[in-house]
Structures are given as C-alpha cells and as structure tokens.
Amino acid sequence: MSELILGIETSCDDTSIALVDRQGQIAAIKTVSQFEIHDAFGGVYPELASRAHLHAILPTIEDVMKDARIRPQDLKAIGVTRGPGLIGSLLVGLSTAQALSMGWNIPAYGINHLRGHLRSVELEEGKAEFPAVIMLVSGGHSLIAEMKNEWDYRLLGTTRDDSVGECYDKVARTLGFPMPGGPAIDKAAMRGTARIRLPRPMIKEGYEFSFSGLKSAVARHIEKEPDQNKDDMAAAFVASCMDVLSAKARRAIEECQPKSLIIVGGVSASPQLRETMQKIAQEYKINLSLPPIKWATDNGAMIAMATWDYIDRGIQPSLEPIPNLHLSTP
Amino acid sequence: MRNITLLIQASHGIPIVALAQNHAILFDSSQDDTLHGSRDYRALLNAGLHRIGKQLEDISLIGCDIGPGGMGVTRTSAAFANGLSFACSIPLRPIRAFELIGAQVSLEHKDRPIVILRRAGRPYVHFGLFQAGKLHHYEHCKESDAIAQAQNIPDAIWAGNLERENIPAPILNVATAATMLALIEQHAANSNSERAYPIVETLK
Numbered sequence A: 001m002s003e004l005i006l007g008i009e010t011s012c013d014d015t016s017i018a019l020v021d022r023q024g025q026i027a028a029i030k031t032v033s034q035f036e037i038h039d040a041f042g043g044v045y046p047e048l049a050s051r052a053h054l055h056a057i058l059p060t061i062e063d064v065m066k067d068a069r070i071r072p073q074d075l076k077a078i079g080v081t082r083g084p085g086l087i088g089s090l091l092v093g094l095s096t097a098q099a100l101s102m103g104w105n106i107p108a109y110g111i112n113h114l115r116g117h118l119r120s121v122e123l124e125e126g127k128a129e130f131p132a133v134i135m136l137v138s139g140g141h142s143l144i145a146e147m148k149n150e151w152d153y154r155l156l157g158t159t160r161d162d163s164v165g166e167c168y169d170k171v172a173r174t175l176g177f178p179m180p181g182g183p184a185i186d187k188a189a190m191r192g193t194a195r196i197r198l199p200r201p202m203i204k205e206g207y208e209f210s211f212s213g214l215k216s217a218v219a220r221h222i223e224k225e226p227d228q229n230k231d232d233m234a235a236a237f238v239a240s241c242m243d244v245l246s247a248k249a250r251r252a253i254e255e256c257q258p259k260s261l262i263i264v265g266g267v268s269a270s271p272q273l274r275e276t277m278q279k280i281a282q283e284y285k286i287n288l289s290l291p292p293i294k295w296a297t298d299n300g301a302m303i304a305m306a307t308w309d310y311i312d313r314g315i316q317p318s319l320e321p322i323p324n325l326h327l328s329t330p
Numbered sequence B: 001m002r003n004i005t006l007l008i009q010a011s012h013g014i015p016i017v018a019l020a021q022n023h024a025i026l027f028d029s030s031q032d033d034t035l036h037g038s039r040d041y042r043a044l045l046n047a048g049l050h051r052i053g054k055q056l057e058d059i060s061l062i063g064c065d066i067g068p069g070g071m072g073v074t075r076t077s078a079a080f081a082n083g084l085s086f087a088c089s090i091p092l093r094p095i096r097a098f099e100l101i102g103a104q105v106s107l108e109h110k111d112r113p114i115v116i117l118r119r120a121g122r123p124y125v126h127f128g129l130f131q132a133g134k135l136h137h138y139e140h141c142k143e144s145d146a147i148a149q150a151q152n153i154p155d156a157i158w159a160g161n162l163e164r165e166n167i168p169a170p171i172l173n174v175a176t177a178a179t180m181l182a183l184i185e186q187h188a189a190n191s192n193s194e195r196a197y198p199i200v201e202t203l204k
Ligand SMILES: [Zn+2]
Pocket: A113, A117, A138, A140, A141, A297, A298
C-alpha cells in the first residue's frame, strides 16, 4: 500500500478529513458540513463552528480510516490547517492533530490553507503544468499568482476588500436568493440577460481586485428599482465579475507566459467562470487546469496534498494557529 | 504497567497538566515556573512523562475539565484530551469545573454553601451552587440575577472569577491536581468512548 497523509481541515465551517497519497489519489474523504448550523445566522458563527468541529472531528477521522482500512501505523504524517481561518476552529483541528501525532507517534505538520487550495488541482486528475498562472477565487480568498513549480510562486495580486465568493454571497442575499449564494447566482445569471451595465472595478490596472464597489452597485440598483428582474441583475453582476477576472488572467498570461492556467477555490465551480477561462486558455494555447468541482471548496484532501510538499522540502511549521496567515509563510 | 492518570484542567484560563499514580500526584505543571503558562499540551505532557520516568503507554485514564469558563482554552484542552483518548484507547472522564472548585473550597469550608460565579459574555455569568459535597445548581444567566440569587444564600462562600463591588471577593477559581484526582477517581467509569465536550452557554 502506498503511504498516506491524513489531512485535517477545520479553518472555517466544514470539518473535512481525507487520506491522500503522494500522487494525489484520495483513499478516503469525508466532509461534515455545518451549513444548517450557520444558515440561520446569515453567515458563519465562529463559536458554533468550533463547537461543531469538536463534535465532528474524531468520528470523521475514525470513519475515514475505516473506509480506507487504514491503521495509524500506515500513515506517513498528519497535515492540519493552521491558518488562515477562524481561531477557534483552527485550534480544534490543531489540538486534535497534536494529540494524534503524539499518540500514534507520527509527525504533524501545520499547513497553510492557501497552499492547500493551490495544490487542489492535483487531486485525482494529475499534474498541472508549470510554470502556471493560478487564480484562487473562493468565499475566503481571491488571489492571482505565478507558480514556477508546485512550491515556488510570485504573488501578483490579492483583493483589497471582499473576496469574489463573499461578493457572490452578499449579492445573492441582496437579491433574495437562497444560500449558498454562488450556485443561486450562477443559475439566475443563466436565465437572465445582462441589460444593466455594472462597474468593472480595477479592470484596467494591475492584478489587485476590489469587489466591494460592485456589490454596492447591485444594492443601489435594487434599492432604486426593487421590481427589476433579479435574473437580469444576476447576469449583469456575473458579467462584470467575469470581465474583471478575465482581464487579470489575460494580463498575467501575457506577462508570465505560462504553460497552464489554473483556477482553484469555490468560485471555480461556477459554469460561467469555467467557460470564460476555457476560452482564454484556448486563445493563448495553454492548458486549463481546474480541480474537480468537489475539491474546489475547502477540503481535507487539498491539505493532505500540500503536506507532501512540506515533507519533501523538510519544512515542519509549528502547530501554532495563525488566523491571518499569509501565503508567504509556510 | 498502565496505571498513570493524566489530569487536564484549563477552564480557569491557564492549562494545567498533571500526572498521578496510586492516588498521588507525581507531576503538576502549575508547580513548575518553566512550564506554567504554556498552552502546548504535547510539550507539557512530554515534560511530565519525562520527569516521572514514564511513557505515554503508561497512561490508563484521562481526566479533563470541561468548564464552563474560558471557551477557547477549554475547547483546546478537550480537543487534545479527546484526541489522545482516541489515539491510544485511553478512557476519558470529563469533569465539570464547578465540581472541581466546589470540592476544593469545601475542603476548608465543609459545612458552608459555595457560590461559584464565572464570567461569561456580558451581561451573563455562569452561576453554580455547591453544597453538601455536590453541585446542586448550575445555570448561565444574567449577572444581576445570579448575584441576587447568591446574596440570598446565607453564610455562602464565594468562588470563581467575578470580582465586583458590593459582592464578596471570590476565594479561588481553580482546584489543585490532588482534588481533581480525588474527584476523577470517584467518578464511575462510563463507556470507553466517552469524550470531553465543554459546557457552553446557550446563545441568546
Ligand atoms: Zn479556503
């Protein structure tokens, strides 16, 4: 049997545990969603999140080990998210990992969640080609970077305010769509037509994103004309997001001349984004790598996948939680 | 031989890791200036095992304080205790902080009721009444309601961490490792898969 990493992801509102080998093959994975717990609050409630992690984490680890018929001695290491994320949630994962590491006598690595996302594209579907331009678009993060190989990168830009996914959720709420907002917006946008022209924030300059103005523009339109077609509004919003994201992607491809364009994070599940990026990749004759939709959102497999890179490079970060951990710190 | 008891008490804010054998405390991290204040449970436990010349495999029971109290610190210690219990198949016994404090205070004030008040998110507190060797009452309620109730209990001793004008100063907020050991030993063993889940207030 090939060696496996136990990946633990508890940075936000899902308890996700996975067993992953060096090639990115997933021996078992289970994710316990807290969606119903937080839905009533209109967002993630940190105290409830960490409480739910504490209840879910060991049964989930047990299930995953049973599914894969793995004994602790078959594990190479434990990889656990140490940030960025909610402190209480991170602590549950980290303290559990610390105890398991001690009890099973295997090393535990504190893993940067962002590195997990960057590596999610390798899960199951094999190798991304480097150098690559990578765009991470999710509810928690938005960034664009040049990746020279699976580890070395150059950050091109991040968001100045809301992340793309956050903006999707907030606009969905403004339009009265159910949560999770992303898929609701995607569907509505497909039904509607982008009749209204919304702003394209920072489309002309650099690699930084700023989506909060776009979100406010939607709110203003709805306030002025509460009866206007919600589907059309969603279509206008998505069109604006796609224009901004593709402008940044094109700029990065022209500058970095990569072999592939990689899109990761929850928003990469958006059919409009997939289509837009497919066109760009074809136009520049480079590969497009998208993680399977199920690995686009936060999951334990991507954390386990990233752990292999830490092992290969002899980097063993502490199990200290860092809620605002930056990509530059392993 | 597996006969070491691991005790973890943290809901008062500073984790204490202790090790005991045959009803006696052999190691207590709160008595060691170099360890006191550390939140690294693995380091605390390793230091303790090393100090008493024992291995992880010698631990046969884990006692873990489940608060109420500092939520982050209690949840962290519970996660560690649960993880160790799971990884090494060591039975775990959760214990309520107010039982620990009550038992500690009653060592010196055997016949008096003990009021325990711990801060919670304002304007709430955790309020407990320990009497005749037992925790009689616990609730998470408004500070003013708790104090009104407590002031009606004649001859009470006050414990916890709520320091306010016009109420008696609390005499202590944490139990000794020896008290915790005595309580853990009294507790009936439940199933081997028992876990520690911190006592948390209902969200209001
Ligand atoms: Zn994420």
